[in-house]
Amino acid sequence: MSADGPGNGTSDPDLLAAHVGGDPDAFGILVQRHRDRLWAVALRTMGDPDEAADAVQDALVSAYRSAGTFRGDAAVTTWLHRIVVNACLDRIRRAKARPTVPLPEPDGRQPADPRDAIGARETAVVVGQALATLPEEQRLALVLVDMQGYSVEETAAILDCAVGTVKSRCARGRAKLLPLLVGLRNPDAPTGVPPGSVSKPQGGGAA
Amino acid sequence: MSDQPSDPIPEPLLSSEDDATVSALLRAAGGPVPMPAEVAARIEAALAAESSTRVASGSVTPLVPRQRRWTRAVLGLAAAAAVVLVGGALVTTLGDGVSGGDDQATSAEAGGAADTADLARSATGRDYTPAELPESVASLLGDEGTPLNQPSVPSSVDSVGPQGSPEADAESMAEAPGALASTRDAETGQDDLDAAAATHLVLDEARLAPCLERLTDGRREVVAVDAGTYEGEPAVAVVLAAGTEAVDVFIVTPACSADDASILHFERVDR
Numbered sequence: 001m002s003a004d005g006p007g008n009g010t011s012d013p014d015l016l017a018a019h020v021g022g023d024p025d026a027f028g029i030l031v032q033r034h035r036d037r038l039w040a041v042a043l044r045t046m047g048d049p050d051e052a053a054d055a056v057q058d059a060l061v062s063a064y065r066s067a068g069t070f071r072g073d074a075a076v077t078t079w080l081h082r083i084v085v086n087a088c089l090d091r092i093r094r095a096k097a098r099p100t101v102p103l104p105e106p107d108g109r110q111p112a113d114p115r116d117a118i119g120a121r122e123t124a125v126v127v128g129q130a131l132a133t134l135p136e137e138q139r140l141a142l143v144l145v146d147m148q149g150y151s152v153e154e155t156a157a158i159l160d161c162a163v164g165t166v167k168s169r170c171a172r173g174r175a176k177l178l179p180l181l182v183g184l185r186n187p188d189a190p191t192g193v194p195p196g197s198v199s200k201p202q203g204g205g206a207a
Numbered sequence: 208m209s210d211q212p213s214d215p216i217p218e219p220l221l222s223s224e225d226d227a228t229v230s231a232l233l234r235a236a237g238g239p240v241p242m243p244a245e246v247a248a249r250i251e252a253a254l255a256a257e258s259s260t261r262v263a264s265g266s267v268t269p270l271v272p273r274q275r276r277w278t279r280a281v282l283g284l285a286a287a288a289a290v291v292l293v294g295g296a297l298v299t300t301l302g303d304g305v306s307g308g309d310d311q312a313t314s315a316e317a318g319g320a321a322d323t324a325d326l327a328r329s330a331t332g333r334d335y336t337p338a339e340l341p342e343s344v345a346s347l348l349g350d351e352g353t354p355l356n357q358p359s360v361p362s363s364v365d366s367v368g369p370q371g372s373p374e375a376d377a378e379s380m381a382e383a384p385g386a387l388a389s390t391r392d393a394e395t396g397q398d399d400l401d402a403a404a405a406t407h408l409v410l411d412e413a414r415l416a417p418c419l420e421r422l423t424d425g426r427r428e429v430v431a432v433d434a435g436t437y438e439g440e441p442a443v444a445v446v447l448a449a450g451t452e453a454v455d456v457f458i459v460t461p462a463c464s465a466d467d468a469s470i471l472h473f474e475r476v477d478r
Contacts, residue, residue, distance in 0.1 A: 024258055031250065039242035050467060053246040057253050064257045120236075127236035146230045147237025174229040175220035181232050 012076035020068050027064055034077055035060075037148065038084045044143045045088045047132045051095075052088075059087035074157055081158040085140060092136050123184055130180035138173035141166050146174075248473030252447075252455055256427045328415075330406040330434035335444055335458055341476040344446060344456050347433055348478065404461035405434040405441040417465035422457055423447060430454055437471050453477050 010018075010029070018026035038059070042052040063083045070079055131139050137159075144155040145166065152170075156163045221229070242250075335343050408414050409432050419429055428448040436442055437458045447455040458472040 027258075028251070028254060031254065035242045035247060035250070036239055039246065040238075040240040043240055044237075049243070049246075053243075053249060056242075056246065057250050060250055061253050061257060064254055123232070124236045127233060142233055143237075146233035149234070149237065170230075171220050171226065174226050174233075177229050177233075178221060178225055181229060184232050 013072060016067055016070055016076055019064075020070075027067065030076070030080075031060055034080055037077075038080060041081060041143055041148060042084055042088055044128070044131065044147055045085070045136070045140055046091065047128055051091055055087040055091050056084055058090075059084040062087070075154075078154060078157045081144075082160060085158055088140075089136060126181065126184060130177050133180065134173050134176055138169045138176070141169035142173045142177075145170055245470050245473070248457075249468065249470060252422065252457070252473060255449060255455060256423060327431045328409050328433070329431070330409055332402070333433065333435040333444075334439065335435060335437045335442065335472070337472060337474070340456060340472075340474050344444070344454060344476050345478075347431055347444065347446065348454070402434070402436075402441050405436075405443050408443050408461045408463060409434040414464070418443075418459065418463035418468065419445065421463065421465050421468040422459070427455075440471075442471055449475055451478070 010026075012030060012033070015023075015026045015030045019030070035056075038056055039052065042056045042059075043049060046052040046055060059080075060083075063080055070076070074082075131142065134142070140159060141155060144150045144158060145152060150158070152163050152166050156166045159166065220226075329347075331347070333343055333347070408418065415432065419432075422445055423429065429445065430448050431444070431446040433444045433446075434441075435444060437444075441461055442458050443461060443463065445457045445459060447457070449455045453475050455475050456473070457468070457470055460469040460471060462469045
């Protein structure tokens, strides 16, 4: 995915190389091309638009400065996502170190009554609240794989971990989310998923 | 971390059906999310700051911290500001904006000649709108790119000290580019407070400095700052140099701070 949108006809690596070579417009084109996907990852990971904006801005400025270190061993999009993800994790961990900043507590509490959730907006709210209860590694894996549609392999490259680790994080995360989401309408079924129609997570969700 | 990154085999935490159900729910709530224009503008501005730095330094990855131009400009202003209180209108000019005054040289010496020469702070009460932003900015900067108020601020401004003795006469009030919006409705206290907040942001270094830091990351030249309104709401226009042919205009709320620039509008306009 390199030639869609702004800068048609110029690949991502060529744009990055042009930027490194001094082209004043190349990086901006790259950003325009990918910013919506980067934004979606940051927004869903941070759960707060202001925090997400700060993270993406930090990440893209960092990417702008460090473009010369890109070696081409990953796709440019993977590299950009990795920088955004790291910026998000940095902000999350810094926020945790600040006791005055309220944080989503990964304590498994049910943040809302999903039985009241109707429609896409409500679904998004409930899902967002449920995601906020997860450890950030599990949240990131699910955001990338399930919500953004990246392959497990691509997600592993973004998160700089093994494919099996991504699968494990996804499985553990889904198990934690299940009791929080059972009241939501199953998008793949003609009727909703009634509470209690699904099995309980096994193994006590040790994650 | 609570999971085991080295674990290559996921534990069978859910049945495959339940696992797929949760995955489908997440997928349904996922998908693309367009980046809000405000965020895109912020990032564009941050990258423009990087770009201008790169052009100036000739380096892709400058390692030397850049000069914080606005900081020095603000310090220069604090040392040599000429403040005119005309009814509700506050007009502050700096450097070249005050023709023929001794303050020009003083401010240049105090804050660094090149960096402070073009900064002008004002509270015109001008109503900025997207449709008329280029014209408003051109008017703010003046036909020749000179700071605001040069033609209309009376020469007596030079004799007004930092305390801002309100000695301007009615003529100068009429000629001032614009009184604060709130002064048109002096009986509405809240309007005055709101407009005053915008003015205070412009004139209070302790508040303006973090706001400009947020917008410029300390790397861009601030050309002008003007308290007014944006589509009727109290706002501050911050004009940053963008090369010699254009300026970047940020319209922010009076709440602009180091943590949140509170941008209402961003646009690059030709000088």
